[in-house]
Amino acid sequence: MPEQDTSAKTKEYYLDTPQECDRFFLKGSGNYDWGMKNRLARIFNPASGKTVMLAFDHGYFQGPTTGLERMDVTIRPLAPHADALMCTRGALRTLMNPEVPQAVVLRASGGPSILKDLSDERIAVSVEDALRLNASAVALQVFIGGTHETQSVHNMTSMVDACNRYGVPVLGVTAVGKELTRDARYIGLAARILAELGASIVKTYYVDDFETVTAACPVPIVIAGGKKLEELEALQMARDAIDRGASGVDMGRNVFQSDAPVAMIQAVRKVVHDGASAEEAFELYRELTSRGV
């Protein structure tokens, strides 16, 4: 039997104080339900509106990628510096500490290896397993212009339907086939299609005229790092992307293949969250490496 409210205190209804109406900080995300917003606010820092995701899902199609041969050794020290971990369920369950506070963006498409046509992917994780792993989002590759374009679009839209039942955001990854030109026209086409078909976040590559890509995409865009660059160059790419409307980075090789990955991810954070220039962030990188980080 619940106890009666016998408090002697006078009730206070704050009649002169209008109830606060929250405005959600993230582009295109104001009309989602609470759970979806809460998950997005775990991935994107509400203070800066940006995210540093650490991508280490490469093994799902290319096996033991350089830098990821032993993820327990190389990735675990990086995790505390990321806002979100983008990985497969296999890596998460076997190698990552469940006590980490970082959000998880779970790779949810796959199938072909580098030996086959990469565009021939299928859904590789159920929404139930993603929820069991406490994922804050799931990520699917979409191959606009690829041989299996429609199948990959269908993978994403099916997952959007499943995830919308539970308030889980879907990150659509634009994959650029070898034969496709990586320019603003193509990336803009792909990003827009993914957003219109239900992706809550789009991941793509940084290209010239990137501001036209972000302007025409109604959801946040994060950039992949791509092939390993010199550290200063990678930091400059992150700076340019943020200045041209990106909401963060989802970097892999440019972090874990760096000579000093822990220093590099902190330098990336300085660009993304603190508004630092590439040179200022590189200075931090050098200072950290000189201290053996």
Ligand code: R5P
């Ligand atoms: C690619 O298929 C994966 O989603 C990678 O996680 C992604 O490309 C980001 O990694 P990187 O920064 O190494 O390009």
